[in-house]
Amino acid sequence: MSRKTLYELQAENVRKTYLFIVTFSLILFAIGYFFVWYFNWGLTGIVLLAIFIVLYNWIAYEQSDKIALASVGAIPANPEEYYVLHNIVE
Known part of the structure; x- marks a missing residue:
């Protein structure tokens, strides 16, 4: 059994x-x-009902990143203090 690539995992997450x-x-x-x-x-x-469902899904999709980060208490990383992390991401 081979490991999945990043792109395969991303495609699987999109499907889910x-x-x-x-x-x-x-x-x-x-x-x-x-x-x-x-x-x-x-x-x-x-x-x-259809309008409500569309609006609910759109708002949930647009705000899901903020909801997930807030649920774990995430805060922005200071660029001066965490230079290595910012360098890796960018």
Whole structure:
């Protein structure tokens, strides 16, 4: 069994991310559709539900890096103090 390259791991992460987004969207849609059906909101409810799901996924995708960094208490590395790390990244 050979080790995966960085590009293979990146492609796998992208596939998993898309799968997660689609699965979560379908779950949200199923729950939302139940409420649309129960309260008889009709097409307006479905359109609002679709807009909500798109906005939720877009905001989650755009803010996910900040959420992940905040969850572990990450802070920016000082360039003078951590010169080697900045040199490696750049």
